[in-house]
Amino acid sequence: MVPERRAPSARPPRHPSRRRAPGGRRRAPYVAPEGRTLAAGRALLVSLAAFGIWLALDARQLYTSAGASPLGARRSVALAILTPIARVQEFFGLDRVVDGANRALGGRAGVTPGVIALPPATAGHGGGRAKGAASPPTTANSFLQPSAAHPLSVLDVGDSIGIDLGYGLQDLLGTTRSVELQSASVGNTGLANPAYYDWPANLSVELARYHPQVVVALFGGNDWQPFIAEGRRADPGSSFWLQQYTARLRQMVDLVTASGAHLFWVGLPIMSPSSGLAGSVAPSLNAAFAAACSGNPNASYVSIYNLFASPTGSYAQFLPDASGNLVEVRDADGVHIAPPAGDDRAAAAVVRAIESTLHIHL
């Protein structure tokens, strides 16, 4: 065996800092430019002061964001810190400047400090139907075969999984002149936290804007979280939570069906064991969706749970397509549906349900 050649120096340096650079010249230590440095303590103080100024100017928006975050210690601490700061901001009138800028940019003004600790205004009201909600119809709507002259108007609503489904519906129906598809799904939203996004209120606006004949809804991806209802904390999985959540679902079902549209409520697909919706969570939510639709002739529940399961019934990220090739149907996060194969798979099930329920061909 050939002995290894020694390093150029007789006694190799043990420390990388003493090592010569590959070019042969000793690498000079970096020296910061004169006049462009600050002592660490002063840098920290300037940074903290900058955060303080930002906090003082943006307190109401931050307070609003904190109120919209999931219940828990983090939210409580944030609200406790931000409430007095937001009140000071309001006292000096700084909030008007920032809210004005926000409105000018198409955003929302912050809420008045102190109101967020109360139960959300649009939360469910008991286990029955929401107060003031429209009454559901008692007979099923009838539909004519859509055509280019009389297209079927379809509105897609939901959370980020609903957005995925919307992409699939666009793929399948986007070029069909007999369908007018609108998507109003919003990521990070759901029915558990109306302070973040008030779906009943926004759905009313969308229904009035588009007058859809069919509404496709897919929610639940962000809903397995605690919320406050009737002044009490509802923890996911508890009977109180389920009762309140079902009431919110019914409010949505009633809103759609009272507008004259037929609602197709799409359940959640099977979830990866590593996701927060694994095990019995997605089936529990799906049971609530099905229960909210039951008894209403213009609301149908569409299950896609097993559509994304392997032949053994477990979660699958890859499934064979029509030609037998494996394709990715779920995102790596184990929650979302992967485009295009997964989106199209879910959308095809929804289209089939629309066609068979309404006796039309799309």
Place this chain on the structure above:
Amino acid sequence: MLFPTIDFAIFFAVVFLGNWLLSPSPRRWKPFILTASYVFYAWWDWRFVLLLAVSTLISAVGGLAVAQGRTRRARRGALVMSVVGHLALLGWFKYYGFLSVTFDNALHSLGLHATPLPPLSVTLPVGISFFTFMGLSYVIDIYRRDLEPAPFLDVAVYVAFFPHLIAGPIVRGRDLLPQIARSRLRDPRKVEFPEAAYLIMGGLFKKVVISSYVSSAIVGPVFNNPTVHTAPEILLAVYGYAVQIYCDFSGYTDIAIGVALLLGFRFPQNFDRPYAARSLQDFWRRWHMTLSSWLRDYLYIPLGGNRGPRRQVARNIMITMLLGGLWHGAAWTFVAWGGIHGVGQVAGHLHRERRVAQGRAPEPTGRAALLLGRLCTFHVVCLGWLFFRADTFGTAFTLLRRLFTTWGEAAPLFRLPVVAAIVGSIALQYLPKGLAEAVQVRFAAMHAGAKAAFLGCGLLLITTLGPPGVAPFIYYKF
């Protein structure tokens, strides 16, 4: 933990204080910064902290074994073991799903219905591609005698140092290890605050405001629904993605470099106005510079580099770029992206060679030629981005087909604010390089109160213009 979050701001305030208080005592500072880095990583998923530790162990033990090997064979054996260890981790977590599906579909196309590699859902740990490449460069540098093995704790800090941990820049051992070893000598009276603040605020603006806006206004809608959009929208979406990925990734690395500066460490530059490049070769000197220099030093040059006959050089370029594409993601669309850059670079190489043979300068020097070079380079890069962003080849080809066949149809997404954001972002690349320095000099000369007010208003501007919530960085997936 994402940089543009309150969680990180609180975390960093604590780390900043601890960093400078413990700075005079490396025996305390190193465990402190290592713990902070592991907490930072565990914030995403604590279970993968073990993976980070294993990667560190492979680097440290491998480096030591390589350095202590008495024969060339022993050194090479230790190197191979370490490289295989790193690549095995990367292969399992990043490429298993891709390989199993590709293999299964290949068998299916041959009429065989066996599934020798069951398609499993393997969670991709964030930052694995980055810390694996850093670990590899550490061991290879020791093998090449460009670096001496560092103490275990130094290697652990080097691999896990949180500013670069998730999405780079890919810092070499010879750049960072000496700084870690000399951590005691960092002067707490000389923190490069103006440059750090400039980088962090600029990075936040690029990520939170520009990247988010362009993504939601044009890129997402078009790429997720390729069949319903028309040529003007598709063209704008492709340009938009060029802006989005630049603002997203360079924004991240600017913040990372700024955060490291505040702790007294200097990382290498990672971007230098890439869309002002006049050739693809020039583009790779400006885009993700730490990756391109890594690929050059550890892949392209060992393959033979520019030496040898034309065919061999072309082969070396293609291998490097195809593997560079695969590094970004386990999908054939990324390989195609690498292929486009490879073919473009081979063509550029041949063109330069021909000019030199004719006794001319390798690159044309006229103003018109410069403009043409920049335009062509930008559009080849955009063609690459189209494949990079598309989920499948079907999506990419649908967009390409519609790009040439649907002019004159309605384009509701082609709106002035989107065009202005995209054009403005690209135009910024042509600003003189000294402008950033001038801003920093001005900022440095400000009174401390004015500095705080300036930064506070900057944060307000960013949060007001940005959407609620923060989307993960694109390069988190790589």
